Amino acid sequence: MTSDIARMAQDLQNQLTTWRREIHRHPELAFQEHRTAALVADALRAMDVAVETGIGQTGVVGHIGSGRPAMGLRADMDALEIEEANDVPYASQVPGLMHACGHDAHTAMLLGAAAILSACGDRPEGEIRLLFQPSEESWDEEGKGGARRMIEDGALEGLDAVMALHVDSMRPRGSVGIRSGYVMAGVDPYTATILGDSSHSAAPHQGLNPVVLLAQVINAIQAIPALKTDPLQPAIISCETVHSESSSGVIPEQASLHGNIRAYDPETRRALRQGLHRALETVRVAGGDYELVVRGSYPPTHNDPALTAMVRDCAVAIVGEARIWEAERSMAGEDFGAMSSRVPGAYVKLGVQLEGEQRPYHTPRFDLDESALPVGSALLAASALRFLKKNTDNN
Secondary structure, three states, X not given: OHHHHHHHHHHOHHHHHHHHHHHHHOOOOOOOOHHHHHHHHHHHHHOOOEEEEEEOOOEEEEEEEEOOOXXXXXXXXXXXXXXXXXXXXXXXXXXXXXXXXXXHHHHHHHHHHHHHHHHOOOOOOEEEEEEEEOOOOOXXXXXXXXXHHHHHOOOOOOOOEEEEEEEEOOOOOOOEEOOOEEEEOEEEEEEEEEEOEOEEOOOHHHOEOHHXXXXXXXXXXXXXXXXXXXXXXXXXXXXXXXXXXXXXXXXXXEEEEEEEEEEOOHXXXXXXXXXXXXXXXXXXXXXXXXXXXXXXXXXXXXXXXXXXXXXXXXXXXXXXXXXXXXXXXXXXXXXXXXXXXXXXXXXXXXXOOOOOOOOOOOOOOOOOOHHHHHHHHHHHHHHHHHHHHHHHHHO
16 A cells, blocks of 8 residues: 555656645745645645635645544645745745745645545545644744644644654655654743833933843843753753844833743743743842743644654655654744644654755755655655554554
């Protein structure tokens, strides 16, 4: 069965490339993926796949089969505010926007998996749900990304497992990276506003300089991971931007600090939040005040051991043991964590490196080897079929 799926995926090479390039030419930002969503919905309908649109604002959900067991396959669709520097026929046609993280490829590969799955006449009982998600790179005014919005609209209801595939432009074409346990950190963006008292800079004693207070807070923040968290648990609390509005000769009334908390372990995340509050309390000791907003943006991404082992077996059958690597853990965030915290999940990497080149994520020259796309489609389809068969047999 797996060899048949790999062959079917390879036969889709031209179509996968066409889908990916069409999406790449027309990048859309978070919750604005209207053109991409329409392309996805039209392609699924052409395969006789049942389609729901407007899920999570601009997301698309496809249903192949019904009932239990049920497995979801997720691809993200949004692009980034980056001006493309690649001189290729499929370069972005939208000034200032670019698919610089491979979401165009993710969408194309999931469409390829849908084509394979919809053509399988002996598909096991159960449902394979296709989750085309908006807004992985950003979040809305309520601090919610596409995964959370889709969950709120019921996209995960009744699922027993969920899987996502992400390209890796620094790994050899067609190789697969996977590991059990935590693979991406939880990310909690924060904004701290330091409230002082404005005065002329020639008379600082008549006011309270929030910039000076903020400098002390930053030093205290940098000590939090070393003093307040388990040294065996990864922990980051970053200070990223500082802002104050004033003119020359004027001590401002307030100053703000923006940053992120990153950790895997829930207790470590709590300790970092508590430490941030304690660091800011020094402002009140000096006679000022502060306001702190922490948004729980991305939960940690966790790979379920049993599901991960099953996906790994499928990957070995498709690419061979020699082309499997143990994916590194990262302190970057991925809102797939919102899904894998609800149902058992597997987040897998696919090598798409252009031979002899380094094209990192989120850069103007990001690109990928499109000949790897069939591997991704085959792995998604094979994993879903294996899950349905295994769980149907167990029942």
